[in-house]
Amino acid sequence: MSDEEDIAQQMEAMAGEGEEGGDDALAEEWAAMAEDDDDLVGGGGGGTARVLNQDEIDSLLGFQEGEDDGTQSGIEAIIDSGMVSYERLPMLEIVYDRLVRMMSTSLRNFTSDNVEVSLDNITSIRFGDYLNSIPLPAMLTVFKAEEWDNYGLITVDSSLIYSIVDVLLGGRRGTAAMRIEGRPYTTIERNLVERMIAVVLADLSAAFDPLSSVTMRFDRLETNPRFATIARPANAAILARLRIDMEDRGGRLELMLPYATLEPVRELLLQMFMGEKFGRDSIWENHLATELWFTEVPIEVVLDEMASSLGDVLEWQPGTFLPLSATPNSEVMLRCGSIPMFSAHMGQKSGNIAVKIEGKAEGEA
Numbered sequence: 465m466s467d468e469e470d471i472a473q474q475m476e477a478m479a480g481e482g483e484e485g486g487d488d489a490l491a492e493e494w495a496a497m498a499e500d501d502d503d504l505v506g507g508g509g510g511g512t513a514r515v516l517n518q519d520e521i522d523s524l525l526g527f528q529e530g531e532d533d534g535t536q537s538g539i540e541a542i543i544d545s546g547m548v549s550y551e552r553l554p555m556l557e558i559v560y561d562r563l564v565r566m567m568s569t570s571l572r573n574f575t576s577d578n579v580e581v582s583l584d585n586i587t588s589i590r591f592g593d594y595l596n597s598i599p600l601p602a603m604l605t606v607f608k609a610e611e612w613d614n615y616g617l618i619t620v621d622s623s624l625i626y627s628i629v630d631v632l633l634g635g636r637r638g639t640a641a642m643r644i645e646g647r648p649y650t651t652i653e654r655n656l657v658e659r660m661i662a663v664v665l666a667d668l669s670a671a672f673d674p675l676s677s678v679t680m681r682f683d684r685l686e687t688n689p690r691f692a693t694i695a696r697p698a699n700a701a702i703l704a705r706l707r708i709d710m711e712d713r714g715g716r717l718e719l720m721l722p723y724a725t726l727e728p729v730r731e732l733l734l735q736m737f738m739g740e741k742f743g744r745d746s747i748w749e750n751h752l753a754t755e756l757w758f759t760e761v762p763i764e765v766v767l768d769e770m771a772s773s774l775g776d777v778l779e780w781q782p783g784t785f786l787p788l789s790a791t792p793n794s795e796v797m798l799r800c801g802s803i804p805m806f807s808a809h810m811g812q813k814s815g816n817i818a819v820k821i822e823g824k825a826e827g828e829a
Contacts, residue, residue, distance in 0.1 A: 553702075553726070553733040555675060560586060560704050563671040567706070570663050575631045577710050584705040584716075592697025594720060595689045603649065603685060604692040605661045610679040614725035615694040618664065620657055624708055624715025628660050629653050631710060649687060658685055664717070675732045695722045702726070763805070765819055766797045797825065 564581050571579040598604070598619055605618040629652070649657075665680040672678050686692040695701065701722040708714050726733060768790035790796070796819060798806040804825035811818050 553730070555733045555735045556702065556726075557586065559671050559675065559733075562674075563667055564706065566667040566670060567664060567708075570667050571660070571708065574660065574663050575628070575710065577631050580709045582707045582709075584707055586702065586704045589701055589703050589720075590697065591693075591695040591699045591701050591720075591722060594701065594703060595693070595697070598689050600689075601649070601687065603654070603657050603687060604689060605658075605685055606683040606692055606694060607661075607665055608681050608683050609725055610681055611676070612678060612725055612728045614722070614727075615683065616680070616722070616725055617692060617694055617720040618661060619718040619720070620661070621716045621718075624717060625649070625653060625657055627708075627710060627713035627715055629656050630713065632656050654685060658682070661685075668719070672729075676729045678729075695724065699724065761800050764799050765808070766799055767810070768794070768796075795822065 560583055564583050568579060568581045571581065599621060601622050603620045603625060605620070606615055607618065608615050633656075662682060665682060669678055669680045699722055701720050704719045704721075706717045706719065708717055768788040770786065770788065792810065794810075795807050796810055797804055798808055798819065798821070806821045807823055807825055808819035808821045811820055
């Protein structure tokens with residue numbers, strides 16, 4: 465109870481002071497609190513600044529790096545939001561499914577072994593980021609789509625290279641392919657991989673055939689990613705990762721197509737299913753053109769035209785004569801609606817009024 469009485473007395477004393485006195489007291493209290501804080505920070509050492517230890521510095525830096533990472537990822541998200549997603553090209557996934565089925569058969573015939581090809585994923589990526597992410601050593605094949613006049617890239621990792629060499633040169637089954645790191649690929653290894661790439665490119669051309677006939681031609685084989693540059697680093701591309709398994713051997717093959725390469729067939733890749741039409745239908749166009757030849761249209765013969773004001777027209781009465789400047793030898797105009805079609809001359813035939821077409825109206829092709 466004594467504490468409550470003390471608090472009540474302090475409140476009464478503060479209420480009894482004037483505005484100036486209250487402000488002075490408040491300022492003194494704040495100054496005292498600041499001195500107390502200095503004592504706490506300085507550890508009672510006369511207000512000297514406290515030195516942070518290494519753990520506190522690391523925690524602060526780690527927190528800041530985390531913030532920076534979050535900010536960077538947000539910026540990257542904003543930048544990448546402008547990248548077209550492959551999911552907006554539904555037909556491309558069907559093309560890759562066809563490629564997987566065809567490669568499974570072709571590589572079985574090529575290696576005379578049980579080969580399983582599977583599609584891991586399809587992603588959108590920037591070309592520069594992809595080149596920086598390629599695990600070396602690897603072989604990079606640059607190929608050209610002849611009809612599209614642009615290039616693509618196939619990357620074969622070292623595991624698949626040694627597996628193909630081992631299979632084609634008669635390696636025993638049940639033994640993993642030997643990997644010898646730190647040496648360049650030999651001519652034999654390059655030639656064997658080039659033969660496998662020829663099979664893959666033939667299947668890739670056949671996979672695109674239902675959409676657009678295209679020939680994928682082998683251009684060159686590189687082992688340095690810098691020499692396999694086919695697009696600007698910021699250009700968007702579609703990357704398909706394929707897994708090739710030959711019992712206990714195998715590896716990965718990555719197919720990268722820049723969006724610039726697919727631009728000539730972009731409208732075809734937008735289809736939801738094979739044969740979908742967008743606005744233009746050639747069958748309907750041919751049918752419409754055929755039926756137009758049998759369509760009946762009214763043709764009017766205009767003898768002459770004259771201009772008159774609205775006031776004069778309102779004064780017209782039954783029996784009013786309208787002077788026309790046409791003569792029996794004057795040309796008349798044949799019209800379909802408001803479109804002039806032919807010029808002609810008036811005449812008679814078999815007791816009927818007739819016109820003789822002289823030619824197309826002016827302005828008509």
